[in-house]
Amino acid sequence: MVAKSMGFARGVVFASIICLFLCGPVSLMLCERVDVPLPKWLTTEDSRYLSGGVEKVDLAGSLSVEGFLDGRLQRAIETTVGNFIPAKAEALLGNARLQRSAICLSERMFGWGVYPSYYGSSFLMVPDSQRLLSMPEKSNGEVFELCDRIATGIDDLANMHPEQRFFVYFAMDSPYLNDSPATRLVSDPLTYDQIEEVFKRDARRYTWVSGDLPYDEYNAGWYKTDHHWTVEGAYEAYCHISEAMGFAPVPIEAKDFQPYDGLLFYGTLARRGLVDEWPDAVMDTGAADKYVKSVFIDGEKADLPSLHDRATYLSGEWNQNRFANHYSELFHTDYALIEIEGNEPETNESLLIVSDSYTNCMEALFAARYKHVYIIDSRFCEESVSSFIDEHTDVADVLFLMREAEFLSEETEKALELSR
Known part of the structure; x- marks a missing residue:
């Protein structure tokens, strides 16, 4: 009798657990859709940041005999349940x-x-x-062939536009840091100096501005949980680029860099590496904002906070999610085209920057010198660099500034019209 009662109790417990697993995602989905207040750790909010968002599912479209037979219905149900698992992030x-x-x-x-x-x-x-x-990448011939192809493409572009000056700054990132502690984990790792050698191999019409630096300087100038440089690191790169272009950079004193008190930043590496032990502080400076007269994003007039939302962060009203992307929310997300009009610039010349997100926190600095600073992101801009220069005859200087993931890519080849 006792054994039978214990068996019944185990059955009830097991059935309750199964019901919890089955009903939990459905209950969470319903609660979130009708805005029922729940503890943040229980919701899907953190897990969306960790996984890059909720995967879209056409459950209604799969609800058919054909959907069941070809497995679409089962996959749709599985994905829906996976999207709404309670406390998934934890x-x-x-x-x-x-x-x-x-x-x-x-x-x-x-x-x-x-x-x-x-x-x-x-x-x-x-x-x-x-x-x-x-993790460092392995050195291989395909990477060097792509480097040479893009280097040749930029050189050809410069020869097509002899009235403009061309500069290339290849931004550092941890996978190809020469003396990274991680290089010992990979045999024959790809390093910055190997890439640099290809771009400097032949006499080119563009000016190569080296972004090479030792691990200690990288550690001081890049976020510890994100692949982007900090404002201080970006400013050092801006100074280096300015000197190569032949003008004095906007001076910013060390005391002008201030942290946002209480703001903890867990960047891309933390989100994707599932690490929440070591948060970053976010430093900022408003020193460049005074050089911005107006901003246009994808052809539409915008305000300064669209470029640098300093006011929101100074008020402490930033995104409270612990995995929020404060780099893009503070310095703007990526757009196909941004135009910054300088406020009393040093010259009437214009600068074109072919960029990725690395330039987001330094673009306004160039407005101190140039009448217009155009920033195009080849991941989103359909127009080629050559065509853009033809249409904007005020452009005097062209700066390519990206990290490897975006620089050595199909999008850059397309922007250089190499993949036609």
Whole structure:
């Protein structure tokens, strides 16, 4: 009798657990759709940041015999349930922390100094500097062929437009940092100086502005949880570029860089590496804002906060989600075309920057010198660089400034009209 009662009790518990797993996602989905207040850790908010958003599902369109037979219905249900698992972010982060505790034991035994953020992760943790790094890439011929192709394309572009000056600044990123602690984990890693060698190999009409630097300087000028440079790191690069272009940079004193009190930033590397132990502080300066007269985004008039939303952050009204992308929310997201009109610039000349998100926090600095600063992002802009220069005869200087992921890409080839 006792055994039978215990069996019945186990059955009830098991059935309750199954119901919880089955009903939990449905209940969470309904609660979020009717705005029922729930603890943030229970909702999908954090998990959306960690996974890059909620995967769209056409559940109604799959609800048919054909959808069941070809598996679309089952996949749609599985994806829907996966999107609304309660406390999914806490489960992901907790599982990663548990795996790290085991990985750390091995790290202490062998003294690697760097280790994956979880088993199979391509994001690495450096405990001594409390920094995250991306796994280095392997050196290979295809990368160098692409480097040469893009270098030749920029050189050809410069020869097609002899009245403009061309500059190339290849921004540093952790996968190809020459002396990164992570390079020991990969045989024959791809490094910055290998890429630089290809771009400087032949006499080119563009000016190469080296972004090479040692790990210690990288550690000081880049976010520890994100692949972007900090405002201080970007300013150092701006000064280096300005000197190569032959003009004095806008002076910014060290005391002008101030943190936003209470703001903790977990960047792309933290989100994708499932790490929430080491937050970044966010430094900022408004020194360049006074040089901006007007802003246009994709041809439409915009205001200064669209470029640099300093007022919102000074008031403390930033996005409160712990995994919010404060780099893009503070300095604007990426657009096909941005035009900045300088306020009393040094010259009547204009600058064209072919960019990725690395320029977001430094674009206004160039408005101190140039009458117009045009910024095109080849990931979103359909127009070629050559065509843009033809249409904007005021452009005197052209600056290519990107990191490897965007620079060595099909989008850049398209912008240079190499993939026709």
